[in-house]
Amino acid sequence: MPQPSLPRFAGFGLGMRTEHYDAYLSGTAPADFVEIISENFMGEGGRPLHLLERVRQNYPVAMHGVSMSIGSADGLRADYLARLKRLADRIEPLWVSDHLCWTGVDGFNSHDLLPLPYTREALETAARNIALAQDLLDRPLLIENPSSYIHFADDAMAEWEFLAELTRRTGCYLLLDINNIYVSATNHGFDPLAYLAGIPLERVRQVHLAGHSAGQDGLLIDTHDHPVPDPVWALYAQAMPMLGKVAVMIERDDDIPPLETLLDELALARRLAKPGESLAA
């Protein structure tokens, strides 16, 4: 079913992490929106939902999920979608996003964002699943580009071609993770600017910025436990003039620093979003 177009939201936000709840509850954190990990608020009740509803009174909220598994050959889980819809209906988010990945099949759930082979069959599977999720949720999805550490022997297209075709087939939008582009480009040896050139940028509604770590064998690992590094800032500064009005967010999930540190990063994100600005300024 065709989805309604998703209005743009221009702003700079942070992830809602427990360490900084007080600032979001009081509304004193100078952020334009907050992003939640959807699954953390999909329990039946209790303090998480109670706090989220109070935060929602102060900020627009973007819902970001990790468990939809849109690339699973087994299809989507009805119980998951029902809970996600209940949360979305309750919170009225800016949008609901998840990842271009799969998490398991045959009743097994790895709880990891596993890479898809970029084949015709995987494309048809992901498109079918996204269309179903959008229909059930009654809203368009944002799909995030993943970071990856392998690619498959049968890959028939590049990741950006896969994403472009998904947006065309399903009407979904994109959450562009600049760090993930950088990490995957480094791990697989492609040009991140070719990635940006191949993405339908008019479908991007949100940008993620994050840090990564150096793993074994020269691979970069998307750990979200470091500040945004200079090469990611540089790629972001190149991408922003192409994107128009989008929501930008600092994604920090581990070794959470004081809020002021994240706000400094957010201030840099605001500055670099303006044409002509650079890290050196």
Place this chain on the structure above:
Amino acid sequence: MTLHDLQSEFCSFLRSDRATPLASVAPAAQRGLGVYHFAHRATLGAALRDVFERTHAWLGDARFEQAADRHIALHPPSSWTLADYGAGFDETLSALYPDHPEVAELAWLDWTLRAAFNGPDSPELDLAGLAEVDWDRARLVINPTLASRPIVTNVALIWQALDDGEADPPPADRLPSEAVLTVWRQGLVPRFQTIEFVELDALGLAMRGESFGAICAMLAKSSAGSEAAAAQAGAMLQRWISEAVLVALT
């Protein structure tokens, strides 16, 4: 290779003991398989450490990790949410430490408190309307987060000491007689309490839809006399009301 076959093979790879090459993965990218193999176990281990914080403190790092590894090997995750992954960890610990029942009891308490934290909300009891209640016929709606299990050790004391960060929690000790540990959420705060079996029987009657009169009749049979039973029922009811074990009357 179909997508399902590829994904099924990848799941088997994640569950295997070692990261071995996969033919479906491009030759130049095989080195990245280890990242996924490691991350899978690390994620599940972190989930167990998060929920079973006091059990971890009681066992120490080495024994907890050993138990976590065993649980991960025996129980592949299946739920959509990682929050469900600790289900049954108390049974894994019971099998590993059959002579130390406090370990499984601690794990059950850790797990059940977390479940109550996220459990369903309850209405607030209408205290003003209590005076009008026909208690003999009234049916008691019990807090939907209430859970219970029999215990044989001083697990409640141990858990509290660990939660308070005490360096020397009390040693495990057998209770004089088996008791019942209950967990529920009062408002937004999970709570636990040790009760006697007769109170568990009373809660069971209430949860099966029996009237308060039927609960009083059950207590009369197990008490020294009708006055003692009435006093016991009154005290029980008062506590259930003040601690939000009772959330509504029908």
